[in-house]
Amino acid sequence: MSQSLNFLIPSSRLSDTTVPKQFPKPSLLSTFAIRLPVAKARTRRPIAAVLTSDNGKGVGGGGGGVVVVAADVGSFEVDLVTEAELKENGFRSTRRTKLVATIGPATSGSEQLEALAEGGMNVARINMCHGTREWHRLVIERVRRLNEEKGYAVAVMMDTEGSEIHMGDLGGAPSAKAEDGEIWTFSVRAFGSPRPERTITVNYDGFAEDVKVGDELLVDGGMVRFEVIEKIGPDVKCLCTDPGLLLPRANLTFWRDGSLVRERNAMLPTVSSKDWLDIDFGIAEGVDFIAISFVKSAEVINHLKSYIKARARDSDISVIAKIESIDSLKNLEEIIQASDGAMVARGDLGAQIPLEQVPSAQQKIVQLCRQLNKPVIVASQLLESMIEYPTPTRAEVADVSEAVRQRADALMLSGESAMGQFPDKALTVLRSVSLRIERWWREEKRHEAMELQDIASSFSDSISEEICNSAAKMANNLEVDALFVYTKTGHMASLLSRCRPDCPIFAFTTTTSVRRRLNLQWGLIPFRLSFSDDMESNLNKTFSLLKARGMIKSGDLVIAVSDMLQSIQVINVP
Numbered sequence: 001m002s003q004s005l006n007f008l009i010p011s012s013r014l015s016d017t018t019v020p021k022q023f024p025k026p027s028l029l030s031t032f033a034i035r036l037p038v039a040k041a042r043t044r045r046p047i048a049a050v051l052t053s054d055n056g057k058g059v060g061g062g063g064g065g066v067v068v069v070a071a072d073v074g075s076f077e078v079d080l081v082t083e084a085e086l087k088e089n090g091f092r093s094t095r096r097t098k099l100v101a102t103i104g105p106a107t108s109g110s111e112q113l114e115a116l117a118e119g120g121m122n123v124a125r126i127n128m129c130h131g132t133r134e135w136h137r138l139v140i141e142r143v144r145r146l147n148e149e150k151g152y153a154v155a156v157m158m159d160t161e162g163s164e165i166h167m168g169d170l171g172g173a174p175s176a177k178a179e180d181g182e183i184w185t186f187s188v189r190a191f192g193s194p195r196p197e198r199t200i201t202v203n204y205d206g207f208a209e210d211v212k213v214g215d216e217l218l219v220d221g222g223m224v225r226f227e228v229i230e231k232i233g234p235d236v237k238c239l240c241t242d243p244g245l246l247l248p249r250a251n252l253t254f255w256r257d258g259s260l261v262r263e264r265n266a267m268l269p270t271v272s273s274k275d276w277l278d279i280d281f282g283i284a285e286g287v288d289f290i291a292i293s294f295v296k297s298a299e300v301i302n303h304l305k306s307y308i309k310a311r312a313r314d315s316d317i318s319v320i321a322k323i324e325s326i327d328s329l330k331n332l333e334e335i336i337q338a339s340d341g342a343m344v345a346r347g348d349l350g351a352q353i354p355l356e357q358v359p360s361a362q363q364k365i366v367q368l369c370r371q372l373n374k375p376v377i378v379a380s381q382l383l384e385s386m387i388e389y390p391t392p393t394r395a396e397v398a399d400v401s402e403a404v405r406q407r408a409d410a411l412m413l414s415g416e417s418a419m420g421q422f423p424d425k426a427l428t429v430l431r432s433v434s435l436r437i438e439r440w441w442r443e444e445k446r447h448e449a450m451e452l453q454d455i456a457s458s459f460s461d462s463i464s465e466e467i468c469n470s471a472a473k474m475a476n477n478l479e480v481d482a483l484f485v486y487t488k489t490g491h492m493a494s495l496l497s498r499c500r501p502d503c504p505i506f507a508f509t510t511t512t513s514v515r516r517r518l519n520l521q522w523g524l525i526p527f528r529l530s531f532s533d534d535m536e537s538n539l540n541k542t543f544s545l546l547k548a549r550g551m552i553k554s555g556d557l558v559i560a561v562s563d564m565l566q567s568i569q570v571i572n573v574p
């Protein structure tokens with residue numbers, strides 16, 4: 001039975017001793033109690049067994065070695081991969097860093113999507129720059145079906161096109177090679193088919209007016225370079241100075257005297273009219289996240305959030321700010337504060353600031369997000385070479401390791417999963433590098449002592465925050481096997497995740513949509529479970545459900561917190 005000892009501090013006594021002076025005495029206090037049980041003895045599985053296995057098998061699925069168990073999606077929702085993983089490897093070795101995969105032609109089939117889910121994809125991203133709405137709708141439907149049939153909680157993130165300057169779609173060709181010394185025409189004209197050789201359409205009407213002869217034109221931040229040599233009406237003739245592959249809808253920037261030219265394109269709206277139609281589509285389809293490209297200020301985020309609130313009454317779509325422009329770096333804190341999360345979109349960011357500044361920008365964005373309790377995704381070119389090759393470069397592995405070491409919530413695949421030749425292998429690399437670095441980090445006990453600032457805006461939020469900070473600290477000191485959090489909105493779960501504790505966090509929530517959204521956050525293993533306000537019965541119910549399925553066992557040591565009865569309990573699984 002439970003080895004814990006519970007006692008209740010009367011709320012009257014608590015109000016005398018623990019209410020900080022600066023807060024008004026809230027009415028909530030009458031229902032607030034802290035239960036501080038003491039674990040007298042601990043019967044635990046040996047540490048050696050707990051710390052095993054990141055050998056690629058079972059961890060987050062992948063390969064053929066996953067044990068498939070029939071899904072029970074009645075009162076309890078968990079996916080087969082998590083279940084198999086907990087059974088085989090124990091709590092400690094579960095992956096904490098979450099994985100986002102962009103879905104494209106290489107991965108849009110049901111079987112391919114299932115392989116990604118099995119391989120540990122937590123969020124499927126669809127990029128509205130490419131494909132038709134019908135195509136995206138089909139992908140969303142397939143992800144939903146997979147979740148329903150197999151118990152996964154794969155969330156869907158819709159990424160807007162944004163209104164920066166980019167090339168057209170190359171008339172259907174997958175790519176075009178630009179050779180050194182060739183002359184290409186960039187134009188706002190629509191070309192008939194077959195299009196003339198070496199012509200590229202540009203989406204921005206003011207393009208020919210804005211560029212000057214002598215400007216440098218960069219495709220995808222420098223993957224291919226041109227020099228502007230002549231302007232003839234809407235046509236801009238350019239000489240290729242750095243050869244490379246042109247991809248459909250590649251980003252274009254132009255530079256003059258070593259600086260990015262952006263007066264006019266700064267006038268473009270962040271959310272274009274096409275983006276608004278895509279956002280309506282996303283709301284109608286019930287996506288979980290909308291990522292906004294080229295955010296310049298907090299205003300656009302606030303605007304979008306109120307739009308979503310008015311349009312989607314029942315659903316609660318999270319808004320992710322993509323940090324990929326100079327303006328977004330200037331207004332970083334207010335943008336992140338206004339958003340529900342952020343993406344370090346290194347592709348376009350690297351086209352707007354010198355490449356050598358991207359790593360420090362990444363570190364700053366990740367740290368700020370962690371401080372402000374917003375999930376953060378590190379994106380673009382993590383395993384770029386795996387678009388063509390089955391193994392990553394050493395440098396790519398080092399880059400992934402650095403993002404994991406910074407404890408970003410999630411890593412993202414773009415072309416690697418959307419149109420690469422080895423989507424599953426790329427996901428496996430992210431998974432195994434994450435596991436290895438996380439384990440190394442824990443073993444070395446090299447916790448960066450991150451001082452977390454107070455972020456609560458109300459007294460009850462402060463209580464939640466203090467409880468989570470303390471519970472996470474206790475979990476580390478007592479070396480418990482897992483934190484359990486019972487949370488309706490997911491807020492308490494995110495506060496625990498923010499502390500980046502050593503053990504995994506089992507997050508129980510009553511709705512499937514909250515479960516999906518929590519799937520983006522570091523260290524959370526989200527379950528859907530119907531629970532009551534009675535913590536005793538919730539715990540008993542959870543223990544018996546998890547035990548029956550072999551995911552925990554007698555003697556495991558758990559710390560439980562909840563946002564109904566604000567309490568910390570230390571319990572041995574009976």
Ligand SMILES: Nc1ncnc2c1ncn2[C@@H]1O[C@H](COP(=O)(O)OP(=O)(O)O)[C@@H](O)[C@H]1O
Binds near residue numbers: 347418419
């Ligand atoms: N829905 C899609 N349909 C066709 N191709 C896609 C789709 N999504 C992504 N891709 C391909 O994958 C590449 C990488 O995806 P991503 O990084 O999201 O886009 P981008 O390169 O435009 O920033 C794209 O350049 C495109 O070639």
Ligand SMILES: C=C(OP(=O)(O)O)C(=O)O
Binds near residue numbers: 293349379
């Ligand atoms: C993720 C990014 O955005 P997109 O792929 O939409 O250009 C990026 O620029 O890094």
Ligand SMILES: [K+]
Binds near residue numbers: 127129162293
């Ligand atoms: K995009």
Ligand SMILES: [Mg+2]
Binds near residue numbers: 293324345347348349
């Ligand atoms: Mg971008």
